[in-house]
Amino acid sequence: MNKLYIYAGIAASVILIAFGAGAIYMGVDGRDRVRDDLAREQIVGTPDSSIPGQKVDTGQEAQAFAAVMRKHTLEATDGQTYAQMGRFLDANGKPTSDEAAAAKDPKTGQPVENGLRNMWVTSTALSTALNTAYFAESVATFAIVMGIALLLTGFGFLVLTWRILLPATTRATTARAGSVVPTTT
Numbered sequence: 001m002n003k004l005y006i007y008a009g010i011a012a013s014v015i016l017i018a019f020g021a022g023a024i025y026m027g028v029d030g031r032d033r034v035r036d037d038l039a040r041e042q043i044v045g046t047p048d049s050s051i052p053g054q055k056v057d058t059g060q061e062a063q064a065f066a067a068v069m070r071k072h073t074l075e076a077t078d079g080q081t082y083a084q085m086g087r088f089l090d091a092n093g094k095p096t097s098d099e100a101a102a103a104k105d106p107k108t109g110q111p112v113e114n115g116l117r118n119m120w121v122t123s124t125a126l127s128t129a130l131n132t133a134y135f136a137e138s139v140a141t142f143a144i145v146m147g148i149a150l151l152l153t154g155f156g157f158l159v160l161t162w163r164i165l166l167p168a169t170t171r172a173t174t175a176r177a178g179s180v181v182p183t184t185t
Helices: 002-040 059-076 115-176
Strands: none
Touching: 002 059, 002 115, 059 115
8 A cells, every 4th residue: 555655655756846847937938928929019108107217027017007098088089088988079069979969970970989998998808908918927927836846846755755645655565574673763
């Protein structure tokens, strides 16, 4: 039965070490990919952001830039979100959701859309992408930390297997052969 424990201990150790190494590799690769993708976009922090003039190439910087984008969008819409704005503009350029009260486009005859709503959609899409980059980098960092924990656990199991189970098996085999085995305290 002790041999089964030894083989199981070694197998568990190898599996944990392999998963740990894989998690570290995937975490580092994921973090590098996020950073490369952000750098490729050539985003630079605005003067009023927490990263003025700095290239956005990390998840933390992406989150900071997303926050300043939201601030600018709220400034442009007088503090209104997409759901609070009227769908159309009336003859005076004021937002309205009443299609009958909306100004008509002379070329198409259709109600004039509220352009600020379209700007809000674009801003939301871009800031969501930036926040997703922040989240992805955070997950990658978590994968690295978990990979290290798995490696340490795997090596710990391997040490326990070697130091506790293997000598116990050797003592039991020697005792069955008729030898007196000194015990340690």
